Structure formats: C-alpha cells, structure tokens
Amino acid sequence: MGKIKKTTIEEAIARVDDWKGKTLKCEVVPGGITNPNYKITVDGKSFMLKIPGAGTEDFIDRDNCRAASLIAMEAGVGPVATHYFQDTGVEIWEWLEGYRTLTFGDIYNEKILIKIAEVARDFHNIKGKALPVKATIFDQARQMHDRAINGGYLPPWYDRIMYYLNKIEEAIMKDGLVLKPCHNDYWTNNFLYNDKTGDFKLIDYEYATMNEGLTDLGVFAACYTTEDFDKKLIEVYMGGYDEKAYARYKLLKIAAEIKWIFWSLQQYLYSNVNYDFMNWYGMKIARLQHYFIDPRLDYWLNLLSGKPVFRQKV
Numbered sequence: 001m002g003k004i005k006k007t008t009i010e011e012a013i014a015r016v017d018d019w020k021g022k023t024l025k026c027e028v029v030p031g032g033i034t035n036p037n038y039k040i041t042v043d044g045k046s047f048m049l050k051i052p053g054a055g056t057e058d059f060i061d062r063d064n065c066r067a068a069s070l071i072a073m074e075a076g077v078g079p080v081a082t083h084y085f086q087d088t089g090v091e092i093w094e095w096l097e098g099y100r101t102l103t104f105g106d107i108y109n110e111k112i113l114i115k116i117a118e119v120a121r122d123f124h125n126i127k128g129k130a131l132p133v134k135a136t137i138f139d140q141a142r143q144m145h146d147r148a149i150n151g152g153y154l155p156p157w158y159d160r161i162m163y164y165l166n167k168i169e170e171a172i173m174k175d176g177l178v179l180k181p182c183h184n185d186y187w188t189n190n191f192l193y194n195d196k197t198g199d200f201k202l203i204d205y206e207y208a209t210m211n212e213g214l215t216d217l218g219v220f221a222a223c224y225t226t227e228d229f230d231k232k233l234i235e236v237y238m239g240g241y242d243e244k245a246y247a248r249y250k251l252l253k254i255a256a257e258i259k260w261i262f263w264s265l266q267q268y269l270y271s272n273v274n275y276d277f278m279n280w281y282g283m284k285i286a287r288l289q290h291y292f293i294d295p296r297l298d299y300w301l302n303l304l305s306g307k308p309v310f311r312q313k314v
Contacts, residue, residue: 218252
C-alpha cells in the first residue's frame, strides 16, 4: 500500500485533461463518512469525484479500490469508472442520474431486498476476477482494533468481543474459507436505486478485499434484518436455503459488527470527516450485546466446527 499525495478539490479537477476549458460546477455531496465527495458537472454532464479522507492511506489501498470498481462495472452492478489518479488516489465515475440512496425502510420492499442479495452474488462471482488485496473480515477487524487501541480507549466488553471474534474465525476456518471479491461496506448508504427502471448500483469500494463472500450479507444484515429477511437473503444468494450457509452468515454478522466497532473508534481519532463516530459506535455496540445472548450462537459455532450433536461411541 503506497503513500498518496494530499490534494484539494481544485487540484483534482485541474488534473482532468478533458475537462479543461469547459464550464464546470462543483457541489459537495453530503453523507460520506470516509472520504470527501463531490458532484462535478462539466458542460451539462455530471461526475462523482472522490478525494481520499485524512488518515485513510494507512488502511485503504486505492489501487485495490480501483480494481474493485472495475469488477463491479463489468458485473453491471457498479457505475462507469472514468478516471483514476494513482498518486493522489482520486477516483471519478459517471454520475448516476435518476438514482437515489436507499433508506432503512426500503428493505421492507421484497423486490429491493432480493436485489440486495442478487447484487452481492453478481459482484462476488465474475469468473477469473480477483482483487490484489486479500483481507478477511477477521484481518480487517484486527487492523481496526490495532488503530483504535492507540487512542487509549477500548469497549468495556472488550474481552468478550475478542473471545467471540476468535471463536467465529476458528469455526469459519474449520468449515473452509471461500474467498470472493467482497465490498465489505455493504449497507444502504452505498446502494443507489432507480425507482423508474428498478436498477440497483453498488458504490464506494474503499474496503473491498478478497474475503469470505457471505461477509457482505452479514455486514448488511447487522444493521436491519429480521429473521425472515435473513432466510430470504440466504435463499436468494445460495439459490435455496442452506443451514451451514445460514450459520456462517449469522456468525459473520457478529464479526462484521466487531470490525465496525473498532473502525468507529479509530475514525473518531483520525478522520477529518464531520461525523459523530461515537454515536455510530454506540449503535453497533448495543446490537452486538444483543447478538451475544442469542441461544443459537453455540449451535452455529459447533455446526461449522464439525462438533457432534449427539454422544459418540468410544
């Protein structure tokens, strides 16, 4: 992961040769919590321009982001990627006109929920395509953990959190890791939907890596889903209900929350984005405590670890 040069929006715009001498309008795009984003309109045609956020060069590989954007574009689930500047990490895409960011309430529309599972499946399964960075959800959680502890604050439930992170990793590894190009930040702020056409696009690939495929659904489900929704997502993604896949998904939901807890803490320490990261942390830590008391947790761990349910003959 190479260092990148800091740049301003004015400098980033000036680098695009085919924009020179044209009428430009620059607008801040609100909502991003990792990077500053801008809508650039050039002679009536609009683009999305992203500048790397402060501190992100320590844990985001921008060349890898570009590779993920191109895979998504090929899969038909991402916007057209137009420009990339390796030295600054600036990326530019065509603006998705007529699309809106999905909301929490949208997932109660069955058609949209199914689309969320289909887009994850399509992004994961472009044959012959891989990302340069391999980092499982467990690697990512520990990377965020290491950055967070430098700030001198750890959650009061730290020992339990790390216990379950280790136990879930052991169970997933025992069952077998299946690496796919994963988005790893799979939630509604990164989903764009066209109500007229029904088209769905996935954006923002900063955290993409080769990872266990069901991690993306786990990241999404940690925020919103009911038990019925969980089963529907697995049925669509797997082409039918699968008990082991369901167990992996449920455990990866917990691992994802652990990663994002530590991400929130390190963002609070290092980010220049105006956002209440401790509020984000609070919501996630509350959900995590709820997951820890699920009576099926040991069953899922044992199922993936191959531990017998019944007494075995000696």
